[in-house]
Amino acid sequence: MTSPPSSPKPKSKKILPLAIIAVIVIAILLVPVALAGGFTVPVSKVTFNETTGSFTHTDAQVSVSTVTVYEYYLSIRSRGTVQTTDTDVSSSGGSSNITISLRLTNPSNQTIDLGHTNINGGIGTRSHTLYLSIDQGVKAPGTYKLDITITANLTVLGITASFSTIIHSNWTIS
Numbered sequence: 001m002t003s004p005p006s007s008p009k010p011k012s013k014k015i016l017p018l019a020i021i022a023v024i025v026i027a028i029l030l031v032p033v034a035l036a037g038g039f040t041v042p043v044s045k046v047t048f049n050e051t052t053g054s055f056t057h058t059d060a061q062v063s064v065s066t067v068t069v070y071e072y073y074l075s076i077r078s079r080g081t082v083q084t085t086d087t088d089v090s091s092s093g094g095s096s097n098i099t100i101s102l103r104l105t106n107p108s109n110q111t112i113d114l115g116h117t118n119i120n121g122g123i124g125t126r127s128h129t130l131y132l133s134i135d136q137g138v139k140a141p142g143t144y145k146l147d148i149t150i151t152a153n154l155t156v157l158g159i160t161a162s163f164s165t166i167i168h169s170n171w172t173i174s
Contacts, residue, residue, distance in 0.1 A: 032072075040066045041067060041069055043076060044062055044171060048128055049128070050150055051125040060146070079131070084117075091122035091123075092122070097154075098152045101115070101151070106140065107140055107143055141172075144170065145170050
């Protein structure tokens with residue numbers, strides 16, 4: 001004797017996984033666009049160097065580009081606002097505690113405190129890159145001003161020294 005054939009799965013059980021996958025794909029594609037208010041966003045890249053041992057810094061250089069919301073959220077934003085690279089730093093000569101504070105003034109003349117970053121390590125030269133975009137308030141056309149305050153506390157051969165300076169940077173988004 002043979003057993004009766006099993007009944008086929010109801011169509012709803014086949015469609016449900018496809019519907020869930022479709023909803024996830026749509027969310028992945030639409031959420032960044034909804035958050036940004038469009039398919040592209042302006043990104044301002046601010047770069048400068050500081051040398052703690054000689055208490056010097058370079059002027060900030062700014063470049064503005066337009067990227068897709070997907071590039072911004074999946075690549076640029078995921079790395080953080082402040083990125084620092086030790087270009088010539090040595091811990092054999094002493095130690096440093098550096099704080100970089102950021103204050104942005106937008107085209108509406110509103111000042112936004114973007115917080116601060118602390119860096120601990122040796123004494124020497126570091127390269128800093130800041131990425132500012134919609135999450136930091138850089139989105140509307142107009143002129144922006146960024147005040148970068150660098151405060152460093154150094155210890156060399158048991159002697160402590162401190163310095164503080166402000167780098168001003170202005171740029172326009174059209």
